[in-house]
Amino acid sequence: xxxxxxxxxxxxxxxxxxxxxxxxxxxxxxxxxxxxxxxxxxxxxxxxxxxxxxxxxxxxxxxxxxxxxxxx
Numbered sequence: 001x002x003x004x005x006x007x008x009x010x011x012x013x014x015x016x017x018x019x020x021x022x023x024x025x026x027x028x029x030x031x032x033x034x035x036x037x038x039x040x041x042x043x044x045x046x047x048x049x050x051x052x053x054x055x056x057x058x059x060x061x062x063x064x065x066x067x068x069x070x071x072x
Contacts, residue, residue: 036069
């Protein structure tokens with residue numbers, strides 16, 4: 001369960017979240033996961049690779065994600 005840091009694409013605030021392999025669809029990489037920012041409460045789609053590293057992000061909810069994670 002790696003702790004990840006990134007920037008919210010809506011408010012540009014730093015977000016921290018934990019992601020686990022069961023949070024993603026491992027048959028589809030980059031795998032989408034939904035993150036809710038704790039500052040602005042907006043949802044974004046983050047895409048992770050097989051090592052659970054963020055490869056890119058989208059402002060809106062894209063299909064294919066199986067988990068929504070609340071940032072800390």
